[in-house]
Amino acid sequence: MNVYNDAGQLVFLVNDTKHAFALRNIKRPESFGNAPIVLDLPNGGTLEFDRESCSSTLQSWKVLSLSWFEKVQYHPTQWLLIGIASIAFAIGLYGQGLPLISKWIAFATPPAKLSELMGNVLIELDDVIFQPSNLDDQAKSTYQQQLNSLIAGRAELSHVRLAFRSSKIGPNAFALPDGTIVLTDELLNFLPAKTIPGVLAHELGHIQLRHMFRRLLQNALAGTAIAIFSGDVSVLISTLGTQLIAQHYSREFEREADLFAIELFVKQGRDLAALELLHEKLGSLDGSGSTDSSYLDSHPGAEERIQLIRENQ
Numbered sequence: 263m264n265v266y267n268d269a270g271q272l273v274f275l276v277n278d279t280k281h282a283f284a285l286r287n288i289k290r291p292e293s294f295g296n297a298p299i300v301l302d303l304p305n306g307g308t309l310e311f312d313r314e315s316c317s318s319t320l321q322s323w324k325v326l327s328l329s330w331f332e333k334v335q336y337h338p339t340q341w342l343l344i345g346i347a348s349i350a351f352a353i354g355l356y357g358q359g360l361p362l363i364s365k366w367i368a369f370a371t372p373p374a375k376l377s378e379l380m381g382n383v384l385i386e387l388d389d390v391i392f393q394p395s396n397l398d399d400q401a402k403s404t405y406q407q408q409l410n411s412l413i414a415g416r417a418e419l420s421h422v423r424l425a426f427r428s429s430k431i432g433p434n435a436f437a438l439p440d441g442t443i444v445l446t447d448e449l450l451n452f453l454p455a456k457t458i459p460g461v462l463a464h465e466l467g468h469i470q471l472r473h474m475f476r477r478l479l480q481n482a483l484a485g486t487a488i489a490i491f492s493g494d495v496s497v498l499i500s501t502l503g504t505q506l507i508a509q510h511y512s513r514e515f516e517r518e519a520d521l522f523a524i525e526l527f528v529k530q531g532r533d534l535a536a537l538e539l540l541h542e543k544l545g546s547l548d549g550s551g552s553t554d555s556s557y558l559d560s561h562p563g564a565e566e567r568i569q570l571i572r573e574n575q
């Protein structure tokens with residue numbers, strides 16, 4: 263029987279009667295192996311084709327769109343490439359997508375909601391690493407005034423609070439996702455008084471840019487992805503406090519917070535020399551100035567940070 267394609271119509275003759283069906287109306291049920299290809303016609307009839315001799319012709323007529331299963335069966339190389347592309351996509355999603363999704367969620371969350379969600383982080387940390395501060399009220403009020411003047415006129419930072427603690431983790435300052443800046447006695451006793459606004463400005467940058475919340479979201483999303491793929495939900499069971507201690511900010515976040523502090527200092531006409539002095543002091547504390555220190559909020563080396571100030575003066 264002669265079957266041909268006439269401008270989108272499948273045409274054939276049966277007992278001298280011409281039959282024509284639009285190719286787009288013809289269905290092709292899945293078939294496997296070397297079984298003949300069977301087409302379902304709109305009139306309820308079927309047409310059977312030898313797979314080997316007809317499959318490329320039918321494919322060029324677009325009646326033969328292969329199922330996934332058949333593609334794998336007939337084109338293993340193509341399948342391998344699809345597999346590799348999928349893995350690359352997953353890695354890309356992990357590397358680029360999760361930070362983007364986390365950023366979007368973090369900035370879509372109002373500060374009041376953040377306080378509600380993250381308000382217990384400090385309580386958790388108090389259980390694990392902190393003791394009450396030994397600072398006197400006058401010192402505390404000085405630092406509070408320094409914070410007030412830094413956030414004056416910035417409604418988006420009006421929720422920021424200071425918390426003073428003493429700790430075996432030593433000199434440290436960091437910003438919790440709910441907008442609490444924790445300062446350790448050890449840090450305040452170590453640094454010259456005029457460098458503290460620089461510490462606060464840097465931490466305000468982390469809060470403004472929602473760094474800690476973004477990092478927690480990224481970890482949670484990555485943990486969820488791992489749990490889905492591995493079927494192991496134990497990766498999801500970890501407390502916020504433990505996560506905070508276990509991980510450092512990325513260099514990118516630190517740089518952003520440093521830039522925020524520099525911009526704030528310039529806007530308010532503050533002396534950038536105080537920022538430089540701060541980084542020198544913190545650098546000396548680090549020893550090598552490396553990022554691998556006991557800080558919860560681990561910073562780039564002093565030289566790099568001072569360079570950033572000079573570039574942005």
Ligand SMILES: [Zn+2]
Binds near residue numbers: 559560
């Ligand atoms: Zn930082």
